[in-house]
Amino acid sequence: MTALRRHRLLSLAVLLAFLAVAAVLSVAIGSKSISPLSVLSALWNAGDSESDIIVNSLRVPRTGFGVLAGAALGVAGALMQGHTRNPLADPGLLGVTQGAGFTMVSAVFLLGVTDLRVYIWYGFAGALVASLAVFALGTMGRGGPTPVTLALAGAAVSALLHALTSGLVLLDQQALDVFRFWQSGSIAGRDPALLGEMLPFVLVGLVLAFFNAPGLNALSLGEDVARSLGQRVWLTRAVGVAAITLLTGAAVAACGALAFVGLAVPHAARFLSGPDHRWLLPYSAVLGGTLLLVADVLGRVVARPGELEVGITLALIGAPFFIALVRRRKPVRL
Amino acid sequence: MTLSKTSPPPVRRSSVRLARASFPVKARALAVPLAGLGVLVLLIALSLGRGDVPISVPEVVRTLFGAGDEGNYWVIMDLRMPRALTGALVGAALALAGAIMQTVARNPLASPDVLGVTSGASAAVVAVVVLSGSAYGGVSGLVAQAGVPAAALAGGLAGGFAVYALAWRRGLDGFRLVLVGIGVQAVLVNLKYWLLTLGDVNDAGRAMVWITGSLNGRGWEHVEPVGIALAVLIPLTLLGARTLGALQFGDDTARGLGVRVDRGRALLVLGAVLLAAVATASAGPVQFVALAAPQIALRLSGASQPPLIASAVTGAVLTLGADLIARTAFHAVELPVGVITAVLGAPYLIYLLIRQRRRA
Numbered sequence: 001m002t003a004l005r006r007h008r009l010l011s012l013a014v015l016l017a018f019l020a021v022a023a024v025l026s027v028a029i030g031s032k033s034i035s036p037l038s039v040l041s042a043l044w045n046a047g048d049s050e051s052d053i054i055v056n057s058l059r060v061p062r063t064g065f066g067v068l069a070g071a072a073l074g075v076a077g078a079l080m081q082g083h084t085r086n087p088l089a090d091p092g093l094l095g096v097t098q099g100a101g102f103t104m105v106s107a108v109f110l111l112g113v114t115d116l117r118v119y120i121w122y123g124f125a126g127a128l129v130a131s132l133a134v135f136a137l138g139t140m141g142r143g144g145p146t147p148v149t150l151a152l153a154g155a156a157v158s159a160l161l162h163a164l165t166s167g168l169v170l171l172d173q174q175a176l177d178v179f180r181f182w183q184s185g186s187i188a189g190r191d192p193a194l195l196g197e198m199l200p201f202v203l204v205g206l207v208l209a210f211f212n213a214p215g216l217n218a219l220s221l222g223e224d225v226a227r228s229l230g231q232r233v234w235l236t237r238a239v240g241v242a243a244i245t246l247l248t249g250a251a252v253a254a255c256g257a258l259a260f261v262g263l264a265v266p267h268a269a270r271f272l273s274g275p276d277h278r279w280l281l282p283y284s285a286v287l288g289g290t291l292l293l294v295a296d297v298l299g300r301v302v303a304r305p306g307e308l309e310v311g312i313t314l315a316l317i318g319a320p321f322f323i324a325l326v327r328r329r330k331p332v333r334l
Numbered sequence: 335m336t337l338s339k340t341s342p343p344p345v346r347r348s349s350v351r352l353a354r355a356s357f358p359v360k361a362r363a364l365a366v367p368l369a370g371l372g373v374l375v376l377l378i379a380l381s382l383g384r385g386d387v388p389i390s391v392p393e394v395v396r397t398l399f400g401a402g403d404e405g406n407y408w409v410i411m412d413l414r415m416p417r418a419l420t421g422a423l424v425g426a427a428l429a430l431a432g433a434i435m436q437t438v439a440r441n442p443l444a445s446p447d448v449l450g451v452t453s454g455a456s457a458a459v460v461a462v463v464v465l466s467g468s469a470y471g472g473v474s475g476l477v478a479q480a481g482v483p484a485a486a487l488a489g490g491l492a493g494g495f496a497v498y499a500l501a502w503r504r505g506l507d508g509f510r511l512v513l514v515g516i517g518v519q520a521v522l523v524n525l526k527y528w529l530l531t532l533g534d535v536n537d538a539g540r541a542m543v544w545i546t547g548s549l550n551g552r553g554w555e556h557v558e559p560v561g562i563a564l565a566v567l568i569p570l571t572l573l574g575a576r577t578l579g580a581l582q583f584g585d586d587t588a589r590g591l592g593v594r595v596d597r598g599r600a601l602l603v604l605g606a607v608l609l610a611a612v613a614t615a616s617a618g619p620v621q622f623v624a625l626a627a628p629q630i631a632l633r634l635s636g637a638s639q640p641p642l643i644a645s646a647v648t649g650a651v652l653t654l655g656a657d658l659i660a661r662t663a664f665h666a667v668e669l670p671v672g673v674i675t676a677v678l679g680a681p682y683l684i685y686l687l688i689r690q691r692r693r694a
Contacts, residue, residue, distance in 0.1 A: 087512050088443040126419040140688045158678040159622045163676035166546045184527035315524035323517040
């Protein structure tokens, strides 16, 4: 057992090293080429030269958003797949993503909000409400929430909200303009202050998620077995849903619907960690952050002098890799 | 923990025997599609009557039998009938594809979306609209007539076969199919988003109407392909129903029962790809029908997995009902049907979920 443990710790360390490399690349590479020396000097003693401003007020926050959103979505996806026991579950399945999208578009359409920093909070509020509604609907009746009712209630509410959003977007071009950029997802050009506002939600979410892992392991043996092992099924589910909502809500409101991270990263992490959630969650967090940063850096490089949104490079580059992984190895089932 | 001590009520099951084949027949499983067909006929009659020129249902019937007004005949047969039939057929095809996918993947969230069909079609159409939209003065004329449906069919089939080929490794494993589908779908969906952000916002708006699914201005030329595809594919998929029935117990058990699992599943998934591609080419990816209709039919007929015929009928009713609302409820604007299917279907599915749990 100790050999397995050492192996897992070692792989985690390697993944962390990758994350560090990705973060360095993300600070160093951009559409304006700045020499590594200038980047270092910008980080150590920031002046007000152009390159110092670019590094400190654009690239560093952007890297922070990438790590935070990637980790949040990776963990939320792993939790979501564990709780619904469904490989198709993404972090937005509880209606979080569509709830955020709907309230944002409504805020633009009905209240005429145009400031990104304002409608992000509408998005976060919408994510919370939608997730609560799905959990309540999935829990109604006796026996607490089961995987199938949670998944189906979530899919139904998501579809409803998505339809309402589509309706609004068809009526109003300004809303469409906000929506089409939001739904493809981006971590560029976000207000650095937002990073600090997002951080507490993500941290609380991560803590809840890691406390949820042992319970989720028991639940994956089936609810009856979990109950006989002394698990309070309802409580475990509620904590899981709270963690998913905080993580996904914060990430999605700030960076848009980056669905693929939450969907694919847990599957890829499961190849390395196996099905144990106590290991799967940290692996997913690190892998999610790395993937998002690498995709973002590639997006800056491939379309010079312009940039490609991270959501797009993520899927266009990450997905073929993911498919190759699925084809080559026997998938680790949930 | 409470364990019920009472034994379950005895199962009374009548069966039909034809030569060497026999089928169990459950009254409820028969009643649902029959009732659904009744509702469908009623909806078609209503749909033919409602619109800018209101025609009463008796008048509709009289006109259909050739005893009515000349102008009404034109309105009904040339404008409303093809649209109603396209709606019903597209809904049935999508629901059938969804029922197959949910059973093959043993996953209630699976739908033709996972097969890459709808996302492939959407990406292809957005490409055509955005890249040629302004140059041709919008999606009208030739591009709308031939380009969009052809692009949708080609894109849908390409997406479907990409998933199919990539998931194939000595047979088609349901779990791998789902994972590969996630990957391919992500590529195609983001390709679509990218194209949407690339183009002019007016083109993006026009493309949005199509990718939400719309039955606006559908003529007989849209009815024919779906009609023919359904006429061929429904009997074929029903032949595969035996495989589907066994698949719910898992691959090993199904093999033990003497079912040729891999061949059966490969054929069924192929059928689902074709059904979804043809349907999507006719009306766009009408959202939510493929996911919800099989689950609604499942709960209504009390079966253990989505029943094929009942799912198809439910899908037709859902789509046609949604189109009727989309077309008539808001006088000035006509919404795409894909917006209403979820508004109509989602609350009903949630209601069924809650009711089922209350009983359980």
